[in-house]
Amino acid sequence: MPRVCLLLLTLLLAGPVAADAAAGPADLYAEHCAACHGQARLGGMGPALLPGNLSRLSPEATRAVIRDGRAATQMPAFGDALGDEAIDALADWVRRPPAEPPTWEMADIVASQRVPHPFGSLPDVPVFDADPLNLFVVVESGDHHASVLDGDDFERIHRFPTRYALHGGPKYTPDGRYVFFGSRDGWITKFDLYNLEVVAEVRAGLNMRNIAVSADGRYVMAANYLPHSLVLFDAHDLDPMRVYPVADAAGESSRVSAVYAAPPRGSFIAALKDLREVWEIPWPQPSEPVVATGHMATPLAPRHGHDTPSFEVRRIPVPDYLDDFFFDPGYRHVIGAARGGEGGMVIDLDSGERVADLPLEGMPHLGAGITWEYRGRRVMAMPHLSRAAVSIIDMSDWSLLETLETDGPGFFMRSHADSPYAWVDVFFGPHRDRVHVIDKASLEIVETLTPAPGKTAAHVEFDRDGEHALLSIWDREGAVVVYDAETLEERRRLPMDKPSGKYNVWNKTRYEEGTSH
Structure with a gap:
């Protein structure tokens, strides 16, 4: 025994x-x-x-x-x-810190790696008949599993266990074959969606915030709270390539709030929790420019405005600590929320200059922001974590265009280029069982849905064509509710164990304007 x-x-x-x-x-x-x-x-x-x-x-x-x-x-x-x-x-x-601060260094990362199926060892043909670019990966946080759904008929193809407490959305390779998960305690798991198998795992840190995958699918970057580091991996088998201790010139270290891939720039962008800096780390570029797909700005040729070598850090000083980020479609500007949640600022990533301040009270959740075309101009919209409102910003001059009062502070906001509506939850507060539907043409709330009275409704995600919107009932006895995205009628309800998020392969790999990146 x-x-x-x-x-x-x-x-x-x-x-x-x-x-x-x-x-x-x-x-x-x-x-x-x-x-x-x-x-x-x-x-x-x-x-x-x-x-x-x-x-x-x-x-x-x-x-x-x-x-x-x-x-x-x-x-x-x-x-x-x-x-x-x-x-x-x-x-x-x-719940107390250990007497000796824990460490996690390159030797620990290397020792943690396991590769049950080395790159290239599994068949290149999906084991199912569904459209591989219209799959959904649903994270079921109640019992730490993930489900793979067919985005056409919404049948479950597969369900498998994940690491404990996944944090940040899964990230895909551009062909949609592989999905990468990051857990709160530092594990990166690479899953082959064609063969429905875990193919590689590695532990990047002890408390990890999220991961990002380069636009060519060749590199993975992990952002850590503990230790204070960024870690670069070869995406094929998750071989560790480099550990970046995160500190300023004086040696003051910082937790990393998040890392993002910026495809038009050909680089990773890191938000730092404890330093007034933004870090940009370029990955190697192809010899010929690549045309971007979806709604990203084109061309994809990097335009850093600098000559930083591949995988080297470019430090961009900023006037305040920026914990939460949003990017314009061309990734020229980063919109950051300042510490304390009272307002935000717009930084030109080429010049490093602050070009605007945003009057956003009540902790704007920029990571949930989306954009769309409104009367010939592009706007961005986001909920607030401590205010019952959605703010809509005119991106041509960064002015506040509209503030929509909601039934409570929200966490997620989603849309699709081919949908007339944007959806936002009211995740925090007594009305968390409601979700608002906003008409993107009139900037008005036109419907409020209550799919499961008394249970939290959150995180809408659209299918590939924007015809259906999938919503989570965030409960151990929860569900994914499928709506007709035009009529707003419920089409199907799939029982799930606290489905905290749903991620469509097409929308994520094509950087669809209505979803987070």
Whole structure:
């Protein structure tokens, strides 16, 4: 019998009083948790148990997981083995920083890599009949799985387990064959959608924010909170190429809020949490310019306005800390939300100059922003995390065009170039079961839907042609609801386990203007 099972059996026979009296929280962790979560709390079969990795769990939720376990996972319940005092002490202890700051260096990254199917070893033909460019990958965060849906008939093709707590949307190679997932505790997983197999994995850090994939599908960049780093990988088998310690010229280090691929520039753009800088890192360019697809500006030939060599950092000073980003379609300008959420600024990435300030109160969620053509000009719109409103900005002069009052602060906003509507949830607050539909021509809310009263409605994503809008019921007994994108009538409801996001291959690889990138 495994050691952890013997320990659990011994404690069950001894009862909770003996367990409480025998050990402090560090000893309890060593006995009950280390076998799965690692002696240093860095993770193993289970996720890392560090303050940053547990930020989405409240103290009470942490205690509940220890006491009751997690359904559909290997996390057992310890309520019969440990008393309330021991559970409280253990929950408090794992939420505190370890005595020795953890490290994760190149040697650790290399040692973590596994490649069950090396690049080129699997067939190049899909094992299903669906359009591979109209697939949806649905992240089901309730039991840490993902489902692959046919975007034409909305039948589930496959369902498979993922790493714990995926963070940031999955990213695709430009041909749509491979999808990359990033987990909160630093794992990057490469999944072959043609063969429905995990083909490579590697751990980039201990607390990772998100990943980005270059426009040619050859490189992956990971953004870390812990350690303070960016990590570059060859996308084929996730071979680590380079670790970038993130610090300024004086040695002051910073967490990385996020990293983005900027295809028209041929570079990665990184948002830094603790430095007044934006970093741009170019990837190698083809000898001939590539014409962009979808609604990106063309041509794709990089126009950095500088001569930074491939994979070297170009530091762009900015007047404030920028935690959240949005880009114009040509990726000439980055729109950043300043720390504190009161306003934003527009930075010209070629010159590095601030060209405008945006009057955006209430923590604008720029990462959920979208754009569309309105009366001959391009506008951008985004919800606010602490204000019941959607702001619409005229991108020709960066003026505030319209503010739409909503039923609550929102998190996600989505549309499609071929749809007359933009959808926005009211994720925060008492009306989180509602979603607003905005007419992009009149800039008015024309419909408010309540697909599941009392349950959070969020994250709309369109199919390839913009004919259907898929919405998540964000609940353990949730669903993906399929709407006719023109009539707004419900067409189908697919039961899912807390479907936190849905990502269409075509829209993501063609940089459709109505979805996040």
